[in-house]
Amino acid sequence: MTNLNICPSGSVIGARVLNVSLCDVPSAGTVEEIEQALENYGVLVFPNQSPKPQQLIDFSAVFAPLEKTELEKARLEGFEEIFVVGNVGKGLVSFAPKDDQQELEWHTDHIHHDIAAKASLLYALEVPEHGGDTLFACMYSAYNSLSTEQQQLYCTLDVINSASGLEHYLAEQNLGNTNSVTKSRSHKQVLRPLVREHPVTGRRSLYFGNQVSIGIAGWETTRARTFIQELTTHACQTAFQYRHQWKAGDAVLWDNRRVLHAGTPYDVENSRRLMYRTTFRETVPIERIGLQKQ
Numbered sequence: 001m002t003n004l005n006i007c008p009s010g011s012v013i014g015a016r017v018l019n020v021s022l023c024d025v026p027s028a029g030t031v032e033e034i035e036q037a038l039e040n041y042g043v044l045v046f047p048n049q050s051p052k053p054q055q056l057i058d059f060s061a062v063f064a065p066l067e068k069t070e071l072e073k074a075r076l077e078g079f080e081e082i083f084v085v086g087n088v089g090k091g092l093v094s095f096a097p098k099d100d101q102q103e104l105e106w107h108t109d110h111i112h113h114d115i116a117a118k119a120s121l122l123y124a125l126e127v128p129e130h131g132g133d134t135l136f137a138c139m140y141s142a143y144n145s146l147s148t149e150q151q152q153l154y155c156t157l158d159v160i161n162s163a164s165g166l167e168h169y170l171a172e173q174n175l176g177n178t179n180s181v182t183k184s185r186s187h188k189q190v191l192r193p194l195v196r197e198h199p200v201t202g203r204r205s206l207y208f209g210n211q212v213s214i215g216i217a218g219w220e221t222t223r224a225r226t227f228i229q230e231l232t233t234h235a236c237q238t239a240f241q242y243r244h245q246w247k248a249g250d251a252v253l254w255d256n257r258r259v260l261h262a263g264t265p266y267d268v269e270n271s272r273r274l275m276y277r278t279t280f281r282e283t284v285p286i287e288r289i290g291l292q293k294q
C-alpha cells in the first residue's frame with residue numbers, strides 16, 4: 001500500500017508521481033515509498049515542480065549523500081551540489097549527439113568515478129520546443145533477455161571505464177569547444193563488473209556505458225569495443241525504453257543501478273535548455289556477482 005499517486009508510463013519502465021512536491025523535505029515514510037517505486041519503475045517523473053535550488057538539494061539529500069560538482073562551468077554559483085546541464089549559463093554542457101544521424105551516448109552517471117551515482121534527479125527549468133528528450137533503457141530487461149550462456153559469461157566480465165571515452169565521443173560530435181564537459185578530469189580507469197545485483201532485491205542488471213566503457217579487462221581493445229557497441233544495441237532496444245519528452249517543471253529521478261540513459265539532440269544554437277541535476281552517491285560496494293557473498 002502506498003500513499004503515492006503513481007501512473008505507470010505503459011513502457012517497461014517509467015511512471016509519473018503526481019502528489020510529491022520537491023519544495024518539501026519528504027518524510028521517512030515517503031522516502032521509503034519513493035525508493036520502492038523507483039525499484040518498481042526505474043524512472044519516476046514528478047511533474048509541475050518549482051523548487052528553489054536549496055529546496056532541490058534538501059529534497060535530494062534525504063535519499064543519499066550528494067555529489068559535489070567538480071566541473072566549474074557546470075556548478076551553480078553558491079550551490080555546489082547542483083550540476084547545471086544545457087546551453088544556458090556558463091557554457092554548453094551536453095552529452096547528446098550533434099544530430100539524429102549520430103550515435104547516442106547511453107550511459108549510467110559516474111560509472112567512471114571512484115564513487116558511482118546510485119541515482120540522479122534532473123529538474124527542467126527551460127526546455128527546447130523540439131528535441132532534447134531523454135531516453136531510458138531497463139537493464140533488468142536487458143540482462144533477463146540474454147541467453148543463459150551469455151548471462152554466465154557476462155557475470156565474469158569487468159568493464160574498464162574512463163572519461164577519455166566520453167571526451168573522444170564529444171570531440172567527434174563537434175559541438176564546439178565550449179562543450180569540454182569532461183576536460184581536466186583524470187583519465188584514470190575504473191573497473192566495474194558488467195553485471196551487478198540490486199542490494200535488496202537481488203535483481204541483476206547490466207552496468208556499462210556505450211562510450212565511457214573503453215574496454216573489457218583482459219580483452220584486446222577492438223574486440224572489447226565491438227562487444228560494447230553490440231551490447232548497447234541489444235540492451236537499449238526500443239522495447240526496453242522509456243522516452244521522456246520534457247516539459248518545464250518536470251523533475252525526473254532515475255536509478256543508475258538499473259537504467260542507462262541518453263540525451264537526444266536539440267538545436268543548441270537557437271533554443272534554450274536549462275536543467276539542474278543532483279547526483280546521489282552510491283552507498284553500497286559494486287562487486288562481481290558471487291564475490292560479495294564470500
Ligand SMILES: [Fe+2]
Pocket residue numbers: 095107108109261
Ligand atoms: Fe547522464
